[in-house]
Amino acid sequence: MQIIDTAKTILKTGYVCDNCLGRQFAQLLSGYTNKDRGKAIRLILAMQAELDDEKISAVNFSGLTFRNKKIKSEKATCCVCEGLFENLPKISKKILKEIHDLEYDTFHIGVRLSDSLLKNEESLWETSGIDTTESIKKELTREIGKLIQKKTKKEVDLKTPNIVILLNLDKNAIELTINSLYIYGRYKKYVKIPQTKHYCPYCHGNGCDKCNWRGLTYDTSVQQLIAEPILEATGGIDTKFHGQGREDIDVLCLGWRPFVIEVIEPAKRQLNLKKLKTTINKTCKDKIEIDSLRYSTKKELQNLKSIHPDKTYLLTLKPKKQIKEKDLEKLNALIGTITQQTPNRVKHRRADIQRKRKIYSVKYIKTKDNILKVELKTQAGLYIKELATGDDGRTEPSINALLATEIEVLDLTVLKVY
Numbered sequence: 052m053q054i055i056d057t058a059k060t061i062l063k064t065g066y067v068c069d070n071c072l073g074r075q076f077a078q079l080l081s082g083y084t085n086k087d088r089g090k091a092i093r094l095i096l097a098m099q100a101e102l103d104d105e106k107i108s109a110v111n112f113s114g115l116t117f118r119n120k121k122i123k124s125e126k127a128t129c130c131v132c133e134g135l136f137e138n139l140p141k142i143s144k145k146i147l148k149e150i151h152d153l154e155y156d157t158f159h160i161g162v163r164l165s166d167s168l169l170k171n172e173e174s175l176w177e178t179s180g181i182d183t184t185e186s187i188k189k190e191l192t193r194e195i196g197k198l199i200q201k202k203t204k205k206e207v208d209l210k211t212p213n214i215v216i217l218l219n220l221d222k223n224a225i226e227l228t229i230n231s232l233y234i235y236g237r238y239k240k241y242v243k244i245p246q247t248k249h250y251c252p253y254c255h256g257n258g259c260d261k262c263n264w265r266g267l268t269y270d271t272s273v274q275q276l277i278a279e280p281i282l283e284a285t286g287g288i289d290t291k292f293h294g295q296g297r298e299d300i301d302v303l304c305l306g307w308r309p310f311v312i313e314v315i316e317p318a319k320r321q322l323n324l325k326k327l328k329t330t331i332n333k334t335c336k337d338k339i340e341i342d343s344l345r346y347s348t349k350k351e352l353q354n355l356k357s358i359h360p361d362k363t364y365l366l367t368l369k370p371k372k373q374i375k376e377k378d379l380e381k382l383n384a385l386i387g388t389i390t391q392q393t394p395n396r397v398k399h400r401r402a403d404i405q406r407k408r409k410i411y412s413v414k415y416i417k418t419k420d421n422i423l424k425v426e427l428k429t430q431a432g433l434y435i436k437e438l439a440t441g442d443d444g445r446t447e448p449s450i451n452a453l454l455a456t457e458i459e460v461l462d463l464t465v466l467k468v469y
C-alpha cells in the first residue's frame with residue numbers, strides 16, 4: 052500500500068478531517084495521535100500538489116498557504132465524522148456539565164454511533180482498505196476520555212467504573228449510568244426483627260388496608276436500620292442488603308454477621324463511615340449493633356454470598372417430660388452427620404431434598420426448672436429448630452428423638468459466625 056496514493060483517494064471523497072485521515076494509518080508509528088498523523092500526511096499531499104500540474108480540490112487544504120498556486124480556501128465539514136472531532140471540546144463541556152454534581156473516582160466512556168457514521172466509516176474503508184486503520188468508535192472513546200480525564204483529574208476504569216458516560220450519537224444524547232456503591236460491615240441483632248425489608252404481599256410496597264398503608268409486613272428490619280442512614284448520606288435511590296446468610300426473625304444474632312449494602316445510583320461516594328457507624332449504633336442501641344464499616348466491591352459481595360460459614364448456636368428448649376441428668380449425655384450422639392429432609396415449614400418454597408450437615412461440637416446444661424440450654428457448632432445450612440423438634444422424623448438424629456420426648460423451642464440465638 053502506498054500511503055500517499057491511499058490518502059489521495061481518501062481526500063477525493065470530500066473534506067476529511069485530520070483525525071479521520073490519520074485514523075486510516077493508526078497502526079503505523081506509536082506515540083502519535085491520529086490527528087498528528089493526518090496533519091503530517093496532509094502537509095505532504097499539499098506540497099506534492101504544489102509540484103504537480105493536476106488541479107486539486109481546495110476543500111482539503113483550507114488554512115494552508117501555497118507558494119506557487121492560487122487556491123481559495125474553503126471551510127467544510129468532515130464527510131466521515133460529520134464534524135465530531137472538531138466538536139469534541141464542545142461535547143466534553145456538555146459531559147462535564149452532566150456529571151458536575153456527581154461524586155466519583157473512576158469513569159468509563161462509551162460511544163454509540165449513529166447509522167450515518169457507521170455508513171460513512173464503511174464506505175471510507177471500501178476506498179482506503181482496512182490494513183492500518185482503527186475504528187472511529189475507538190478513537191472517539193479515547194479522545195473524549197482524555198479530555199474528561201484532563202478536566203476532572205479522575206481515572207478511567209474500564210472494568211468497574213463508578214460512572215459510565217455514554218455518548219449516544221444515535222439519539223444525540225449523553226446517557227449516564229451511575230454504578231452502585233458497596234459498603235461492607237458486620238452486624239449483631241439483639242431483638243426479634245427480620246434481616247431484610249419484607250414488602251406487604253398484597254400491595255408489594257404500595258400501601259394497602261392489610262398493611263396499614265405501610266407497604267411493609269414488619270415495621271423495621273436490620274436492613275432498614277443500617278441502610279436508611281446510608282441511603283440518606285449517599286443520596287442514592289435505593290439500597291439492597293446482602294447478608295452472609297440470615298437468621299429467622301425470631302432468632303437473635305450475637306455473633307458478628309458480615310453484610311454488604313449496595314447503594315443504587317449514589318450521588319455521593321465520599322462518606323464519613325466512622326461517623327455513620329456511630330450514628331447508626333446510637334440510634335439503633337439495644338436493637339442492633341454494627342462495626343467494621345468500610346468500602347467494598349461487587350466482587351467482595353459475590354464472594355460473601357458464595358461463602359457459607361460455620362456457626363455456633365444456643366438453643367433454649369423446653370422438654371415435655373422431666374429430663375434426667377444422665378439422659379443428657381445422649382445428646383453427644385448429635386456430633387457427626389445429621390440427615391435432614393427440607394423442613395415442613397419451608398417445604399412450600401424450597402425444593403424437598405435431603406441434605407447432610409455436620410455438627411462439630413455440643414455442650415448442654417439443664418436448669419432446675421427442666422429447661423435445656425444446648426450450644427452447637429454446626430456446618431452452614433443446618434436447620435436448627437428442626438434439629439431440636441425432629442420435624443416429624445425428617446431430621447435425624449434429633450434432640451427430641453434422643454431424649455424421647457416432645458421439645459418446644461423457646462429461643463434460638465446465633466452466638467458466632469465463623
Ligand SMILES: [Zn+2]
Nearest residue numbers: 068071129132
Ligand atoms: Zn472527521
Ligand SMILES: [Zn+2]
Nearest residue numbers: 251254259262
Ligand atoms: Zn399492603
